[in-house]
Amino acid sequence: MPLELGIWRIDGGLVPIHFSALPLESRLEDVLASDLSVLDPGLLLVGRQITTAFGGFVDLLAIDEEGDLVVVELKRDRTPREVVGQVLDYGSWAEGLTYEDVAALFADNNGGEDFEAAFAERFGAGPPEAVNTSHRLIVVAAKLDPSTERIIGYLSDTYGVPVNAVFFRYFEENGHEYLARTWLIDPSEAEARPGPVRATKAKKQEPWNGTDFYVSVGEGPHRTWEDFRRYGFVSAGEGKWASQRMRALRPGHRVSAHIPGTGYVGVGTVTAEARPSRDVTVEVNGQTVPLHDVPLEALRMREHSDNDDLCEWVVSVEWDQARPASEAVWETGMFANQNPACKLRNRFTLDRLAEAFDLDG
Structure with missing residues (x-):
């Protein structure tokens, strides 16, 4: 059961602040939609x-940084059974x-805005x-009635259903409006409770071995597999969300390069962290040469070179094996x-790549 919230003004004596119903409960939806941090900052x-x-x-x-969805439903005037x-x-x-x-839902509800770009802008990756x-x-x-509290508590405590409730109390003083928030179940406690949904999550996502990364080779005017293969790197750009992904790669990580619609074409080890392409050098005939000075099939790779948000971000790779696209490895699954x-x-992919590219581990 949530704790009852009391607020008093103490300047000039102890004066209780009296709560009232939000003038229109639909207004609460507007408040949450305009700034979800009122509900959860993440x-x-x-x-x-x-x-x-x-x-x-x-x-x-909504969606959180872990990629988990959050369904938010206002009680309005419905009965406990109806809303639950x-x-x-x-x-x-x-x-x-x-x-x-x-x-697709994000784009449809945000004027066509790109979901991945918005996610990266919000969470930094x-x-x-x-x-x-x-x-x-x-x-x-x-406000919460006892019946709704009992039903939600029962579902969460007994069956681990990831459901919670929050109520907002409204008060107004001297022309200022205030909201106070109270959770039925402490969110951190609810997150720690085992249940069917979290068991399903464990089955959906296999553990990471701490080493292997997948890299998508987006063939086009800004990058090509032949450049990656010839000069020893992978890259992505044209937006912060892409460069943030490349920055997750660290020296010692193993990358498996995949051309969408074709298959896996190379496996190698990262030798340097992601840098703007203007700062990258490569070895050509025993000499160290700026990447921008070598012949590239990706003719537009040098675009936006002074803009860190739009330029190509390059990760240097020492290839164990790098094949032409015609020899790509792909199996269903x-x-x-x-x-x-x-x-x-x-695991299926890692095992198949180990066989195809003669890798250890």
């Missing part, structure tokens, strides 16, 4: 009033959303390779991802 809003496949409308859908049943129904819908679904491996359900109310670089966890 969220990015995907959209509001999102239509589900079952015909309902999710009040607010509704949020559980929306949870069953959200559980099945893929990375592509989330990106692109989305994780595994999105929506878990989700949370939050009921928001101006191998891992592929749209991110420029991400941790490679898929």
Whole structure:
């Protein structure tokens, strides 16, 4: 049961501040949509009033830095059974959303804005390779009735359902408006509770070995596999979200290069952290030469060289094996991802690459 919140003004004597109902509960949705930090500082809003496949409308859908979805539903004037049943129904819908679904929902609800760029802007790095491996359900109310508290507590305590409730108390004084927030279950305590959804998450995401990374070779005017292969590097750019992904690579990491739609073409070891292409040198005929001075098939790689947000970010790699695209390795079930670089966890892929490229471990 949540603690009752009391507030007093103490200047000029002890004077209690009296709470009142929010003038319009729909206004609370506007407040949350404008700044979700009121609810949780670690969220990015995907959209509001999102239509589900079952015909309902999710009040607010958000995502956190781990890539987990958060369904937020306002109680409004519904009964406890109605609001809890509704949020559980929306949870069953959200559980099945893929990375592509989330990106499409974000674009549809944000004027076509790119999901990955917005995620990187919000959290300082692109989305994780595994999105929506878990989700949370939050009921928001101006006040909570005992029946709603009992139902939510029962689902969370007994069955580990990731549902919580938060209520906001409203008061006004001297023309200023205030909100006070109280959780039914402490969020950190709720996160630690085992349950069916978290067990599912463990099955969806394999452990990382601390070494292997996947790198997507986005063939085009800004980068090509032949340049990567010839001069010993990988790169990504044209936006902060891409460069942030490349900056996750550190010397000693092993990268497996994949051309989308073609297959894996190279495996090598990172020898230097990501740098703007203008600062990178390569070895040509025994001489150290600036990368911008060598013949490149990617004719536009040098674009935006003075803009760290838009330029190409380069990671130097010593290739163990680097094959032409015509000899790419691909089998159904191998891992592929749209991110420029991400941790490679898929055991099936790692095993197949070890065989194909004659690797140890």
